[in-house]
Amino acid sequence: MTVVSTEPILNKEELFEQELLPHADALYNFAYHLTYNEEDANDLVQETFMKAFRFINSFDAGTNAKAWLFKILKNGFINEYRKKKKEPSKVDYEDIIAYQDADEEKGGVAFDLREDIFDGMMGDEITIALNRLPIDFKTVILLCDIEGFTYEEIAKIIDIPIGTVRSRLHRARNMLKESLKEYAEKMGYKK
Amino acid sequence: MSHRQHPPHNCKELISEISLLLDGELNRHAEQQLMDEINSCSTCKQYYNSHAAYKKTVSQKVTRMSCGEDFKDALRAKIRGL
Numbered sequence: 001m002t003v004v005s006t007e008p009i010l011n012k013e014e015l016f017e018q019e020l021l022p023h024a025d026a027l028y029n030f031a032y033h034l035t036y037n038e039e040d041a042n043d044l045v046q047e048t049f050m051k052a053f054r055f056i057n058s059f060d061a062g063t064n065a066k067a068w069l070f071k072i073l074k075n076g077f078i079n080e081y082r083k084k085k086k087e088p089s090k091v092d093y094e095d096i097i098a099y100q101d102a103d104e105e106k107g108g109v110a111f112d113l114r115e116d117i118f119d120g121m122m123g124d125e126i127t128i129a130l131n132r133l134p135i136d137f138k139t140v141i142l143l144c145d146i147e148g149f150t151y152e153e154i155a156k157i158i159d160i161p162i163g164t165v166r167s168r169l170h171r172a173r174n175m176l177k178e179s180l181k182e183y184a185e186k187m188g189y190k191k
Numbered sequence: 192m193s194h195r196q197h198p199p200h201n202c203k204e205l206i207s208e209i210s211l212l213l214d215g216e217l218n219r220h221a222e223q224q225l226m227d228e229i230n231s232c233s234t235c236k237q238y239y240n241s242h243a244a245y246k247k248t249v250s251q252k253v254t255r256m257s258c259g260e261d262f263k264d265a266l267r268a269k270i271r272g273l
Binding site: 013016017021024025027028029032033038041042045046049050053054113114115116117118119121122123124126127130141144145146148150151166169170173176177 | 207210211214215216240241243244245246247248249250252253254255256257258262263265266267269270271273
C-alpha cells in the first residue's frame with residue numbers, strides 16, 4: 001500500500017520562510033559572539049542563508065533546520081574569517097593540557113562559586129567573560145548553554161566526537177567560572 | 192547507569208554526571224537515580240546548586256543579539272533575486 005503524505009509540498013521560498021528564516025536571530029546571535037563585530041556577523045548570517053537556499057533541495061523538511069544552519073555558519077566562519085585573520089584552526093592543545101593540569105590541581109574551580117554569586121552578576125560582565133574565551137571553548141558554551149543543542153547536535157555542528165564535546169564543555173565552563181569568580185571577588189563577594 | 196548502584200559514593204565521578212543531568216542528556220530513570228544520590232551528599236548538592244545557577248545565569252544574562260526585521264526582509268529580497 002502506498003502511503004500518501006498529507007503534508008503540503010512547499011516550494012523553495014516557502015521552505016525558506018517557514019523552516020529557515022525563523023532561526024535568523026539565533027544565527028545572528030551566534031555569529032555576533034563568534035566575530036564580536038556586527039558587520040562581520042551580518043555578512044556571515046547572510047552568506048549562511050544564501051548557501052542554505054542554494055542547497056535547500058538537500059534539506060529534509062521537518063528535520064533539524066537550526067542545527068543544519070548552525071553547521072553551515074560554523075563552516076563559513078572557519079573558512080572565511082579565521083583564514084583571513086590567520087588564527088589557528090584548532091585549539092592549541094598545549095594550552096588545553098596546561099589548563100587541564102591546573103584545573104585538576106585546584107580540584108575544580110566550580111566548587112568555590114556559591115549560587116547567590118551568579119544571581120548578583122550583571123549580564124555585561126558575563127558576556128564580556130564569555131567573549132574573552134578562546135573561540136573553540138566559547139563555541140561549545142554558545143551551542144549548549146545559550147542555544148540548548150544536545151551533545152549529539154553539537155558534535156555534528158563542529159565535527160568532533162561527543163566525548164570531546166563533553167570534555168571541552170567542562171573545560172570551557174571552568175574557564176568561564178574562573179573568570180566570573182575573579183570578577184565576583186573584585187566586587188567584594190566572599191566565599 | 193547501573194554501575195553506580197554498588198560502588199561507594201564518589202563525588203568527582205558524580206560531578207561529571209551533574210553536567211549531563213543539567214544539560215538534559217540523561218533519561219528520566221537515570222536522572223532520578225542521580226538526584227537521589229546528589230541529595231544524599233552535601234558536597235554534590237552544593238555543586239549541583241552552583242552549576243544549576245551557572246546554567247540559568249548564562250542562558251538568561253548573556254546579551255542576546257538580534258538581526259532585526261529589516262535584515263530578514265533583505266534576505267527575502269536576496270533569495271527572490273537568485
